[in-house]
Amino acid sequence: MIRHAICLALGAAAPAWATGPSALIDLPVVASVVVPASQYQARMPPAASMVSALDAALHVAGTFEGLRQVIVQTHDTPESPSVSRVVILRDGLLDDAVHTQRLELALARTSAGGWQVTEMKKSWRCRRGEAPLQFDVRPCP
Numbered sequence: 001m002i003r004h005a006i007c008l009a010l011g012a013a014a015p016a017w018a019t020g021p022s023a024l025i026d027l028p029v030v031a032s033v034v035v036p037a038s039q040y041q042a043r044m045p046p047a048a049s050m051v052s053a054l055d056a057a058l059h060v061a062g063t064f065e066g067l068r069q070v071i072v073q074t075h076d077t078p079e080s081p082s083v084s085r086v087v088i089l090r091d092g093l094l095d096d097a098v099h100t101q102r103l104e105l106a107l108a109r110t111s112a113g114g115w116q117v118t119e120m121k122k123s124w125r126c127r128r129g130e131a132p133l134q135f136d137v138r139p140c141p
Helices: 021-026 053-061
Strands: 002-009 068-075 083-091 098-109 115-126
Antiparallel strands (some): 002 068
């Protein structure tokens, strides 16, 4: 598998205590929940129009409002991939309970040559509580 990481820092510099982009990628995922397709299909553009799996994933993920967004993309082959996995970590959210949201999208190339999301999972990291350095699906305090 080929892995590409894209780190986009948005907004002011993170405080020294914040988890950096490379550390976010390595945080354990204790649990994630599958997002029903009905919740994101309206945001899915026509698959044939999405030349890039990353573009399709970001379109489905929606608008980002936070401090930093870290993206890790993995293809099944380096040339002409047919399957891609995109992990989007959205850190420093404006939510007072959730610090980071983790979206994992599985994509497949369509017969028209575009990309389609086949599955989306989500989990989050809480600002406080007993395990702030892991992704889980338990409600944040």
